[in-house]
Amino acid sequence: MKKEKEWFENEDFWLNYGPIMFDEQQWSQAHGIAEKCIEIAGLEEGSHVLDVCCAVGRISVELASLGMNVTGVDITQPFLDAAKESAEDEGVELELINQDMRTFKSKKKFDAALNIYNSFGYCDKIEDDIKILKQVYKNLKKGGTFILECISRESAIKYFTSGEWFERAGMTVLTEFKVTGAWEGLNSRWILIDKNGKKIDHTFVQRLYSAAELRDILIKECKFKSAEVYGGFNRIPYDQNLSTMVIVARK
Structure with a gap:
């Protein structure tokens, strides 16, 4: 398999x-x-x-x-x-x-x-x-x-933000962050929107x-x-x- x-x-x-x-x-x-x-x-x-x-x-x-x-x-x-x-x-x-x-x-x-x-x-x-x-x-x-x-884990706690948006590389970028478990991971969602309105949406977790x-x-x-x-x-x-x-x- x-x-x-x-x-x-x-x-x-x-x-x-x-x-x-x-x-x-x-x-x-x-x-x-x-x-x-x-x-x-x-x-x-x-x-x-x-x-x-x-x-x-x-x-x-x-x-x-x-x-x-x-x-x-x-x-x-x-x-x-x-x-x-x-x-x-x-x-x-x-x-x-x-x-x-x-x-x-x-x-x-x-x-x-x-x-x-x-x-x-x-x-x-x-x-x-x-x-x-x-x-x-x-x-x-x-x-x-x-x-x-x-x-x-310590730096994630110190600098934690629930999300932000900014312009970079010709894209509008929106981010959302959530804690998983007992600060065992950081769930990160990144949404990219280009000038034509096309959206790319991806979520991943970092331990x-x-x-x-x-x-x-x-x-x-x-x-x-x-x-x-x-x-x-x-x-x-x-x-x-x-x-x-x-x-x-x-x-």
Whole structure:
């Protein structure tokens, strides 16, 4: 029996929603984030970096421009095509691989791996989320660093809004957010309306982990030697002043 695809494996979704999610503000922040990741991981020119769920290559391209050897992995081929085009425009080289991170295995080992900008927690099963983290561990060199940044349960609570509307990429965008379970997930509905009135409506759920839960999964189940939690890429404390959740795990 053929396995039914999960929503994030649908390329049409990303073709419609990608321009909304990866807007100019996200691109403008990429260089600074790449610099911070290099600093956190203690990387040197020529270090090998795995960009997990690299999407359109926003971080990959900046890492390559800073002298890193970058491999980007994503399940969505159109995103990889866009990443290739961006790399060519910037005159840098990327190795881009169309594969599911739950099963991705590389012959080479990486000095660092990154999962940036909220691309974790979408699998139907917790076990599949953990598979991704375990594969990251397996693909790292001994002593390598994994940097994970995404919405946590705490940041979702702090910044929760029931919805908003705005104009972006030639679309009117309406969003609606609801909590699922006991803050176990965030139900997100995105409605896009183009200039001709055509509407695209999609709802998905992101699983919410507390920072402590993810830290313990990385150490106890994935066997990382350590995992430190910060409230931003500048490594501020993970407290009431957090801007996002950044976990730095060492193999």
